[in-house]
Structure formats: C-alpha cells, structure tokens
Amino acid sequence: MTTAAGAEPARRAASVGAGSELRRAMGLRTTVSTSTGLAFAALEYLAAAGLVTYVAGDSAWIAIGVAGLLALLAWGFFGELNGMFPTAAAIRLYMQRAMDDRMALSITFTYMTTIILVIAADAFIVGTALAHALGEPGWVAAVWIAALLAVAVASNLRGVQVAGGLQDVATYTVLAATCVVGIAALVRSHQPLHFPLEPLHGHGVGSFVEAVALGVFLFSAFEWVTTNAEEVRRPHHVHRGMLIAIGILFLVCSLATMAMSHVLDHHQLGSAYPQLDLGRAAFGHVGLWAMAAVTAVTALNTFNGGFITASRFVYGTARQGSLPPLLARLNTRAVPWVPVVALGALSLVVALVVSVTHSWQVLVAVGAALEAMIYAVAAFCTLRLRSREPDRHRPFRVRAVKLLGAAGVAVFGALAIVASVTVGDRTNFVPLVVIVIAGALSALYVVKVVPGLQAAEAARRAATPRRRPPRPPAPGP
C-alpha cells in the first residue's frame, strides 16, 4: 500500500474507472424480498379483506390485476427516476428538480406520514392479532402494541438491522405461508368458486373503481426499495426487483383475497384479524397460530425498513438545514436517536388511537390515498424531467412517456381522491381531512419555519472561519 506521504505517480488511481464491487451488496433475491416485504405489511391482510366488500369476492383477483397494471405504470416511473438518481435521497432530488423546492419539501413531508401510518397500523394489527390468538381481553392489545414499538425503537437505537439473508427468509416464509393457507382454505371449503369472472355481480362500476383504488394499496411501498439503490450489486436490480415483486404481490394478494371471500363471513372480513380466521379455516387452531406468527413476522420488515428509511431521511433533511438540528443528533452507535424515538412515539399514539376507536379502515384509506398521490407525483416528475433534463443519463426509460405520464397523473390523482373519501364501502371524509391537515401543516412548516432555519444555518456558517488554508498564489508567468 502506498501512503499519501510516499505517493507513486505510477499508481495514480489507474483503477478509478474499474467498477470495484462492494463487499456487502444486495443481490437480486434480496432486492425482490425487500420490495415485496415492504409492500406486504400486516395491513395487507386487512386491505385484502376490505377489498372483498367492493366486488363479487371470487373475482377480486380482477380488481387486483387492474391495480397491478397500474402498479406497473408506477414501476415505470420509479424505474426511470431511480435510474437517474440512484440514491436514498432520490425523492428529494427528482422532486426539487421537477418543481418548486417548497412544494417538493411539503409533499415529501406529507408522504413521510405514510411511514408513520404503516408502522402504527402494523403495531396495531400484530398487537390485536396476538391478543386475539392468546384469548386475552381487547385492552391487552394496547400493551402488545406498546411493547412491540418499544422493542422496535430499542433495536433501532442499538443500530440493529435485519440482515439481508434473514430478511429473505422472513419475507419468503410469509409469502409461502399465506399461499399455503389460502390454497388450503379454498380446497377444504369443498365449494366451487361462485363468480370468478364477474366482478360486477351485485356491484356497480363505482364499487369496482374503489376496489382498484384499494388494490393499488396492496402493491404500495414496493417502490421503497429504491432507497436501497446505493447498496445493490447491479443498478438494474432495483427496477428488475420491483417488477418481480409486483408479480409476486399480485399472485399472493389475489389468492389471499379469493380465499378470504370464499371462507370468511361478513363479520370476519370486517375484523382486525381476518388472516387469523383464514388460518383457522385452513388448518384449525394450528392455522390460527401459524397466521399469528406470520403476522408478527411481517412487522419485522415494516419496522426494519420503516424506521431506517424515515429516521435517516429526517436526519439527512436536518443536516441539510430544513429540519431542526436536534433531529440530526447521533447516539454513540451513529443512530439519529431523536427521529427514531419521535417516530416510535408518534406511531404509538396513532396505533393507540386506532385501537381505541377501531378506525383502522381510516388508516387504510389514508395510506391508499397518499400512495396514489405519490404515484401521481412520480408520473409528473418523470414527465417534467424529460423536458427539463433531456440529456441526463437514463438507464431505464418509460416508453410513450407523454401519454403514459399524463395518464399516470390523471389516473393516480383520481384514485387518490376516491380513496381519500371512502372508508369501507361508505363515503367518509375523515381520510381527506387527515391528509389535508398533514399537508397544510407540512406546507406551513416549509413556508414559515424552514426559511428561518436556513437563515440561521447560513449565519452560523458565515461566522465560522474556514479551516482550510488559502492556496498560495500561482507563480507568475
């Protein structure tokens, strides 16, 4: 090895251009499991059961298929944007280049609330499922919720991260178990499918559209894997992994939804643990326990991915000067402890509110609307950057982007509106109110507080003398 003191010109970084591979890089298998695992949260079972209320149950797969096609559209946009900005900070980069930075920051903060909602929802569902499986009274679920979130926060503060191999095992086990239970429940019901090709049987077109809106939510968060773009072995693994994940999600969600519609009654479909009843229908008490375990394992991915993604984003934004410096404090394990604790506390509050009010369907609706909104934003950014930065390298390009981009903005925008005013099968404006409040608070913060933070940071820098010594003047001619 040649040190700086004894540098050899001959060794002048001849290998700079050679792509040295990272020692620990994510392969395609882990990219797929990350993408699928982030989407397949515990909330997935409740959303799948909820979807059955909109379409003739056996044909729910058609609504999920249409939603899958829309997810493919979103995949195209995220694939192109990720190729242009292969970094965990991509969402900030492409949004600030495509629109006004204040607007971009407001949307990003609003979108970040989805992570809180998903973590809260998973804590609520796992806590409720465990309390139900153990035959405990309802209030015990709140204790489980607090315990789960406390463990998640403590693990994050200690810098514990689920290793790629363990994540693969966890995700593929959850998917395989759901498929086995779904197939077994269908077979053991000894009844043929009723309306496998008639989604509108007994329902209107409007209900089908609502089913598709909810179906999009089944795929949502598959794109969060783009935040791992810096650790993949090959850059194309990200968009290829997302594509495979969409296919897997379609199969597993369709199977679970059809099985639920086939063997569960209306009351069970509306409960907070339809997957446990599905497990019981397939394998009796063993099935119920198996699905309780599977539900708990889904939280592993959600808590791992959600906490890391959100806390690191908040840390980066605070370091950039758009959030208070307090949020950039690190503990001795280099973990931004304030965002982690705040995320855990906020998730706990939301989960307990949901637990008391039994309003988990509102969470589903808010999550679905926010995801559809961010897909519309991704479509807009893809379209806008084609004209603003036409020469930027794009390893992956959406074809017919003018047509598909405009279609993406319109369709996902419409789905966001539909999802934000529907809870269960009824019109309900609570999700819209939640989103408007979150959006307004974000915008208010960006307009009123961020300029002050940035000015303070600029003043601090101006007052700090440069440590780097000035260059000696170049010798004259």
Add this chain to the structure above:
Amino acid sequence: MADRQEIAEAYSQWRATSNANQRLRKMVRGWDRVIHFRTTDTQEGFTMSVHDQLLSELVFGLEGQPDVIVTGTSEDFCDMFWGDLNPSEKYMSGEITLAGSQQDVMRIDAISMVAFLDR
C-alpha cells in the same frame, strides 16, 4: 481542483482530529471498513480504512474491496476533510454520491460531523 498534496494534507488533519476524538472513536467501535473515494474532476481514487476505532493513513489508488464508495470532486473532498463542508448537504443535492449500506453511509457522515463538533 485540489491536487493530491492538498487532499493528503486535508485528510491528514481530518484523521488526526478524528482519531483524537473519544466520542467518535466510540462511535466507530466494531465498525472496521474500507472506504474508496473517487474524484470526478481529477479521475483519481483514494482509499482509507477504519480499523480498531482508528482512521488509517490515506492511500492513493483503490485498494481492497470497499464497503463504501464515495464519489465527488477533489475540492469537495478537500473541504470535507477540513471540516468546511457538510457532506450531507452535498449528498442531498446529488453532488456527492455514495455506494454502500445506509448504516455505513451514516457512519461516514457521523465521522465528518462529530470530528468537528467541538472545534
């Protein structure tokens, strides 16, 4: 553009500051890593490593298999090593790019931030 001498001088100062910082040493306990720096303007490569809570000397050229690859301009690296530049800001604006796990990326930012906190 910063030349090799400037980068070596800046790194040497960064290294001394970091290795003398007890909090930082605690922060990199058990975090033995190889880091490659690549400059986009001068097309050079440098290697540093962290071993037993200490930053190594800077090596010209890309040595070993990296855990993290940091890419930026020679000026940005020089400013970062002197503690005049906030790498997070450059990262969030896309001017510095990284390859590696999020945890490893955080540690590098932690080194650059904590090393100069008390100065």
